[in-house]
Amino acid sequence: MQARKLTTGAVFFFLAMVVYVGNVLGILFTVILNSASKGWYSGVLPKILTGEWYAYVASDHNIPYLLFITFVVAVTVVAAAILIGFPAAYVLSRSEFRGKAALLTLFLLPMIVPPMTYGIPLAMVLYKFHLAARVIGVILANLVPIVPFVILILMPFIEQVGANLESAAQMLGARRWTVFRRVLVPLTLPGILTAGILSIVKTISMFELTYLVAGAKSQTIVVALYADAYAAGARPPQAVDALAVIYFLTTMVCLVIALRFVSPTQMVFKIK
Amino acid sequence: MQPGLRGGRFLLLLPALLFVLLLFVYPFLYGLFLSFTTASGAPTLANYARFFLDPWESRTIWVTLWISVPATLINVALAIPFAVFMRHGIRGEKIVTFFLIVPLTLGTVLVSEGMLTYLGPNGWLNQLLQGIGIVTKPVRFTHNYTGVLLSLVIQGFPFAFLMILGYVSGINPDLEKASRMLGASRLATFARVLFPLMVPGIAICFCLNFVMAFSVFPSAMLLGEPSGPTRVIAIAAWQWAFEKFDFNTASAISMVMALIELIVISAVLVWRNRMYRGASMVGKG
Amino acid sequence: MKDFTRFDIRDVTKEFDGKTALSSFSLSISHGEFVTFLGPSGCGKSTALNCVAGLLPITRGEISIDGEPIDDGRRKVPPEKRGFGLVFQNYALFPHLSVFGNVAFGLHIRKLPKADVLDRVQAALKLVHLEGHEGKYPAQLSGGEQQRVAIARCIVLEPRLLMLDEPLSNLDAKLRVEMRNELLALHTRLKVTTIYVTHDQQEALALSDRIVVMRLGRIQQIGTPQQVYSDPANLFVADFMGFKNIWDGDLASLHERADGLDAEVVVAGTHLRARLPYAEGDPRRDALLAASRTDRKVTTAIRPEDVCVGKNPDGSCIRARVMLVEYQGQASFVTARGDSGTTIELRPPTPVRMADTLELRIAPEKMFVFAGSRE
Numbered sequence A: 001m002q003a004r005k006l007t008t009g010a011v012f013f014f015l016a017m018v019v020y021v022g023n024v025l026g027i028l029f030t031v032i033l034n035s036a037s038k039g040w041y042s043g044v045l046p047k048i049l050t051g052e053w054y055a056y057v058a059s060d061h062n063i064p065y066l067l068f069i070t071f072v073v074a075v076t077v078v079a080a081a082i083l084i085g086f087p088a089a090y091v092l093s094r095s096e097f098r099g100k101a102a103l104l105t106l107f108l109l110p111m112i113v114p115p116m117t118y119g120i121p122l123a124m125v126l127y128k129f130h131l132a133a134r135v136i137g138v139i140l141a142n143l144v145p146i147v148p149f150v151i152l153i154l155m156p157f158i159e160q161v162g163a164n165l166e167s168a169a170q171m172l173g174a175r176r177w178t179v180f181r182r183v184l185v186p187l188t189l190p191g192i193l194t195a196g197i198l199s200i201v202k203t204i205s206m207f208e209l210t211y212l213v214a215g216a217k218s219q220t221i222v223v224a225l226y227a228d229a230y231a232a233g234a235r236p237p238q239a240v241d242a243l244a245v246i247y248f249l250t251t252m253v254c255l256v257i258a259l260r261f262v263s264p265t266q267m268v269f270k271i272k
Numbered sequence B: 001m002q003p004g005l006r007g008g009r010f011l012l013l014l015p016a017l018l019f020v021l022l023l024f025v026y027p028f029l030y031g032l033f034l035s036f037t038t039a040s041g042a043p044t045l046a047n048y049a050r051f052f053l054d055p056w057e058s059r060t061i062w063v064t065l066w067i068s069v070p071a072t073l074i075n076v077a078l079a080i081p082f083a084v085f086m087r088h089g090i091r092g093e094k095i096v097t098f099f100l101i102v103p104l105t106l107g108t109v110l111v112s113e114g115m116l117t118y119l120g121p122n123g124w125l126n127q128l129l130q131g132i133g134i135v136t137k138p139v140r141f142t143h144n145y146t147g148v149l150l151s152l153v154i155q156g157f158p159f160a161f162l163m164i165l166g167y168v169s170g171i172n173p174d175l176e177k178a179s180r181m182l183g184a185s186r187l188a189t190f191a192r193v194l195f196p197l198m199v200p201g202i203a204i205c206f207c208l209n210f211v212m213a214f215s216v217f218p219s220a221m222l223l224g225e226p227s228g229p230t231r232v233i234a235i236a237a238w239q240w241a242f243e244k245f246d247f248n249t250a251s252a253i254s255m256v257m258a259l260i261e262l263i264v265i266s267a268v269l270v271w272r273n274r275m276y277r278g279a280s281m282v283g284k285g
Numbered sequence C: 001m002k003d004f005t006r007f008d009i010r011d012v013t014k015e016f017d018g019k020t021a022l023s024s025f026s027l028s029i030s031h032g033e034f035v036t037f038l039g040p041s042g043c044g045k046s047t048a049l050n051c052v053a054g055l056l057p058i059t060r061g062e063i064s065i066d067g068e069p070i071d072d073g074r075r076k077v078p079p080e081k082r083g084f085g086l087v088f089q090n091y092a093l094f095p096h097l098s099v100f101g102n103v104a105f106g107l108h109i110r111k112l113p114k115a116d117v118l119d120r121v122q123a124a125l126k127l128v129h130l131e132g133h134e135g136k137y138p139a140q141l142s143g144g145e146q147q148r149v150a151i152a153r154c155i156v157l158e159p160r161l162l163m164l165d166e167p168l169s170n171l172d173a174k175l176r177v178e179m180r181n182e183l184l185a186l187h188t189r190l191k192v193t194t195i196y197v198t199h200d201q202q203e204a205l206a207l208s209d210r211i212v213v214m215r216l217g218r219i220q221q222i223g224t225p226q227q228v229y230s231d232p233a234n235l236f237v238a239d240f241m242g243f244k245n246i247w248d249g250d251l252a253s254l255h256e257r258a259d260g261l262d263a264e265v266v267v268a269g270t271h272l273r274a275r276l277p278y279a280e281g282d283p284r285r286d287a288l289l290a291a292s293r294t295d296r297k298v299t300t301a302i303r304p305e306d307v308c309v310g311k312n313p314d315g316s317c318i319r320a321r322v323m324l325v326e327y328q329g330q331a332s333f334v335t336a337r338g339d340s341g342t343t344i345e346l347r348p349p350t351p352v353r354m355a356d357t358l359e360l361r362i363a364p365e366k367m368f369v370f371a372g373s374r375e
Helices: A008-035 A052-060 A063-094 A100-112 A115-128 A135-160 A163-171 A176-205 A208-217 A221-230 A237-261 A264-271 B007-035 B046-053 B055-086 B093-118 B124-132 B145-169 B173-181 B186-214 B218-222 B233-242 B247-275 C045-053 C099-109 C114-127 C143-155 C173-190 C201-207 C225-230 C235-240 C283-293
Strands: C006-016 C019-030 C034-038 C060-065 C068-071 C084-087 C161-165 C194-198 C210-215 C218-223 C248-256 C261-267 C270-276 C297-302 C307-309 C318-327 C332-338 C343-346 C357-362 C367-371
Touching: A008 A237, A008 B055, A008 B093, A008 B124, A008 B145, A052 A237, A063 A100, A063 A135, A063 A176, A063 A221, A063 A237, A063 B007, A100 A135, A100 B007, A115 A135, A115 A208, A115 B007, A115 B233, A115 B247, A135 A176, A135 A208, A135 B007, A163 A176, A176 A221, A176 A237, A176 B093, A208 A221, A208 B233, A221 A237, A221 B093, A221 B218, A237 B093, B007 B247, B046 B055, B046 B247, B055 B145, B055 B186, B055 B233, B055 B247, B093 B145, B093 B218, B145 B186, B145 B218, B173 B186, B173 C084, B186 B247, B186 C099, B218 B233, B233 B247, C006 C045, C019 C045, C019 C218, C034 C045, C034 C201, C045 C084, C045 C161, C045 C194, C084 C143, C099 C114, C099 C143, C114 C143, C114 C173, C143 C161, C143 C173, C173 C201, C194 C201, C201 C225, C210 C225, C210 C235, C218 C225, C218 C235, C235 C297, C235 C367, C248 C283, C261 C283, C261 C297, C270 C283, C270 C367, C283 C297, C283 C367, C307 C343, C318 C343
Parallel strands: C034 C194, C034 C210, C084 C161, C161 C194
Antiparallel strands: C006 C019, C006 C060, C060 C068, C210 C218, C248 C261, C248 C297, C261 C270, C297 C367, C307 C357, C318 C332, C318 C357, C332 C343
């Protein structure tokens, strides 16, 4: 007979989660506290709190400009990705044709192949056409993994809107464009929103492509953070952490908004 | 489902198709072309030679494998028991999942940057370890191999866990019940029923995780020692492109990266096919 | 594993999150019996099965074999150690194993030598008429074949109790009847103690030695198929087993006999006489006696086949007008409306037509009367 007790598995799991969550929180709080502290070289908590690092960062970087560029890039990328990706997702959801599997794989490749692998040739192509080191180049580069991402998210939403709904609308006399405007778009709006929000969150954190295409001056906030962190000798570490906190807040706000629309597990399988 | 691609539908596909061709396939082919030519356009193998014959460069392959393979193995091996444990849902599932996606959302740069302070000699982790008495001097976690490995695990584990969890949740729960009724202990049920059915998911997870780890860049630069022990292949490619401005060699290195990823993925898929001969349906009666 | 003589389920209750799925479930099963848990969805039959299997722990009560408890509400023997077999509704065949691999699974767990495994698997496959299919995979099999592999997988282990959870519900009608016959043949041959769960009363009647009728977690009646079919313990069982003509009525008179009751009921706009087999100690008798002293409200239940065309010997009858005729070959399902507006269902062997006026009679022995009104 087995007595019913708390299984060892449950204990292990709980401990492991505590360790993991503890470390994640530790990393985040270290950054937050450090960004507001002075002379915190030992001890558990800083002894002096100060806002001077934020002032430093504000003078060192043009924060509003950084955020502006970051969002311009993110929003443009997402809007373009939806415009390109929605029709493609529609066709892929509704049609069967020879080579569909191959085409689908082709579309998904930029999401699977890591950015460093194709990023350098991509940067070179953009340099060749004088598109690099400019916002337009950053936008184009960031589009590459986002378009497949959007297609992947939209496809199940479009499949959910059965094709017979469109047929029904046509039988009632609607032309193709009207069907699109009054049936398809409203019903897939949750999908479009999901794709949009997840893409914005993802784009903000995408580093490698922007860095390769436009270098450290490219003025998206994640690249600025990297540049500061890498050249840490040139700046006080607390200032770097201050910028990190700004980045963190930006991403977190977008994440919280995203979570209102999307469940956490859904986020992952689309987020990378 | 409509068969065939009539004219209108093809037009709808066209933007995405052009996009993929121009911004993904073309650069890739261009890179391939560059890797086999000199700066003036003459065909050559010198770029690859430059990479493979220089031990300082070719070692990046082993350095990167030495970081990425263990990291991927750890991520997948840790993800499996936790996903199996959570497959029927647990209390607080939402909170757990939230904390798992946080590092994913924040991205490599922030996590690496944060780890610099947190794992530093005066950071909380070292304070804790010394406080408990596990160590007497601070452990060196940053600017070395360990830091990069830890970063890959912190970023990669949630992804692997959530992916395998999703996969294992799709396995018919009656299969486990059937296995137990037939006399198998929980461990035997895992080994004989759950694990074989998880193999396809584990294989994909391993491939995706490996590919992410193999192309590591910002963590290797920030948390590692990019001038030596953690000079990964992505760093080599970047340096040739943006420090030495030798785009041909840089392309060659990118191609080598892609090739190695392809080799490892193929090996994993071979393993998966050998392990999972039966039906492709996962457990539907 | 040693075979048992008695299997006792004593006053078992199962609660989930405040919901009671099973209450006061008591049953004793003897060796070799075929017992069916019968009832609509949500009645608790699958819960009861899972508790017996050990897949669910019980909240209160006791399940024991030959007096030895295997689950007493605090501790339980895990399912893998009970030596029972369970055939699942959706078969639960291991998709990554061949038919041979599936059937041999339990034998491999027990680490039997290869030659033994081979012999036993082949014997089991022969029993279910699937010789030659060893190499196939579940995805390549039809529903009926998968079903048989699931059965073979259990019986190859010679379980001391075999449980089947609605095994035929995913098959089409013709296959269902075929498989039912095969199951009956198998049970006759192997004489394994069997618990069968279904919502289909035909299956229950055809296969069982005893039937346990359940509703909302409680046992309504335990009896042989004949008892449950012809002598329902309450209105629910009657309704479930195909009695219709469930009418509210008033008790006009009640006369006690030693082995039953004679009742006269005002119902369907007329007086009907019922000859009820409720002996002394039968709860139905006590309930009717109590009703006769209080509000006198009763409910009838009569099988459509027992509503006959024609007058009673004393010339009385129920007059009704045909509203609906469903042709079903040998007999028609006819719905008629009585003078008082009551809906009457009958199965006349001779054809009738819409709007025909019928004279109907019901033999007193065929009429069941229960205390209380319909809910």
